Amino acid sequence: AEQIIFAARPKGLPDSKTFKTVTVDLPELQQGEVLIKPVYYSVDPYMRGRMNDTKSYIPPFEVGQPIESGGVAAVAESMDSNFQPGDLVMLTSSRPLLPWATASIYNATHLKKIDNSVPPSYYLGILGMPGLTAYFGLLDIGKPKAGETLVISGAAGAVGIVVGQIGKIHGCRVVGIAGGTEKVKLLTDVFNFDAAIDYKGNQDMKSSVAAACPNGVDIYFDNVGGEISDGVMANMNTFGRIPLCGQIALYNSTEVPVGPRVQPIMITRSLLMQGFTIGNYASRFGEGFKALVEWVKQGKLKYTETTMEGFDKLPEAFLALFAGKNQGKLIVKV
Ligand code: NDP
Numbered sequence: 001a002e003q004i005i006f007a008a009r010p011k012g013l014p015d016s017k018t019f020k021t022v023t024v025d026l027p028e029l030q031q032g033e034v035l036i037k038p039v040y041y042s043v044d045p046y047m048r049g050r051m052n053d054t055k056s057y058i059p060p061f062e063v064g065q066p067i068e069s070g071g072v073a074a075v076a077e078s079m080d081s082n083f084q085p086g087d088l089v090m091l092t093s094s095r096p097l098l099p100w101a102t103a104s105i106y107n108a109t110h111l112k113k114i115d116n117s118v119p120p121s122y123y124l125g126i127l128g129m130p131g132l133t134a135y136f137g138l139l140d141i142g143k144p145k146a147g148e149t150l151v152i153s154g155a156a157g158a159v160g161i162v163v164g165q166i167g168k169i170h171g172c173r174v175v176g177i178a179g180g181t182e183k184v185k186l187l188t189d190v191f192n193f194d195a196a197i198d199y200k201g202n203q204d205m206k207s208s209v210a211a212a213c214p215n216g217v218d219i220y221f222d223n224v225g226g227e228i229s230d231g232v233m234a235n236m237n238t239f240g241r242i243p244l245c246g247q248i249a250l251y252n253s254t255e256v257p258v259g260p261r262v263q264p265i266m267i268t269r270s271l272l273m274q275g276f277t278i279g280n281y282a283s284r285f286g287e288g289f290k291a292l293v294e295w296v297k298q299g300k301l302k303y304t305e306t307t308m309e310g311f312d313k314l315p316e317a318f319l320a321l322f323a324g325k326n327q328g329k330l331i332v333k334v
Contacts, residue, residue, distance in 0.1 A: 146171030154223030205231020
């Protein structure tokens with residue numbers, strides 16, 4: 001099988017030296033084991049953090065070992081009566097990430113079949129980690145109320161697009177920030193956002209946000225950080241909430257980023273800012289999944305994906321996240 005291994009820890013933006021393709025021989029399949037081949041992979045911004053050798057909520061990638069990410073696979077051969085060739089599977093939560101390998105062998109106890117009444121890639125996006133992140137981050141920390149103004153950075157991505165629509169379901173006025181005129185149009189025309197700001201075409205974020213939010217900002221769902229967030233923070237209303245979901249603008253920085261200190265604004269406006277990782281909500285995934293499925297079936301939650309094709313495209317797809325090449329969830333179809 002071919003594997004894409006983590007070849008070297010990057011400084012700044014990863015590049016071709018970060019990844020290496022190798023060929024390995026797989027052992028013979030034993031009783032109780034299943035040979036699986038990937039069908040869809042998710043590439044996610046948090047994987048950049050795993051490339052640094054620092055303490056985090058998830059261990060760093062090991063140099064010389066395959067990269068791993070969320071994935072859906074198909075059974076190719078089975079020595080377990082519960083799995084037949086062709087079954088679509090995901091790895092169970094004790095070891096949920098799929099190695100970047102064209103084939104791998106698992107004990108059947110590590111696999112679960114997925115229900116194919118929705119497109120299988122949805123389990124990596126709207127009904128998977130990004131969808132749950134949007135659901136719990138917005139509802140548990142953002143606590144949206146009808147009539148409030150919700151601003152989202154990284155709004156046209158996997159998480160952001162879901163946050164905005166859940167905000168609409170809860171009666172908020174929803175304003176998205178994303179890069180480029182095409183994404184801004186997607187947000188307002190397809191996903192019903194009330195307004196959207198193209199940060200690439202608007203250098204002064206503070207006044208762009210003020211213009212798009214005449215009543216100020218009650219909730220800021222932050223996927224991005226950096227100067228975009230500095231501009232939004234200046235527009236926060238008293239008792240505003242800030243779920244800190246991601247800081248992708250900073251993931252490749254090689255220096256400690258310095259910006260306006262937000263503490264004075266937070267004190268004088270009684271703001272609440274809380275970081276979170278989706279794992280905090282593991283015991284409530286069932287609740288989130290049920291709500292997301294329901295909204296998808298009712299047509300209240302729409303979705304879009306950007307799909308790149310081919311196992312060898314995985315590194316390029318991962319890097320595309322940092323160039324903003326995706327609309328909605330970025331998926332690699334093998
Ligand atoms: P996206 O689908 O949103 O893809 C990343 C997007 O980030 C790009 O499309 C791009 O959009 C934007 N981006 C990239 N670089 C920059 C930059 N320098 N400045 C501003 N925007 C940038 O990814 P996800 O929806 O999967 O993740 C969104 C955020 O949420 C990430 O920060 C991620 O780490 C975080 N996250 C956190 C989780 C948690 O548990 N806390 C779980 C899942 C995700 P554009 O064209 O608009 O620039």
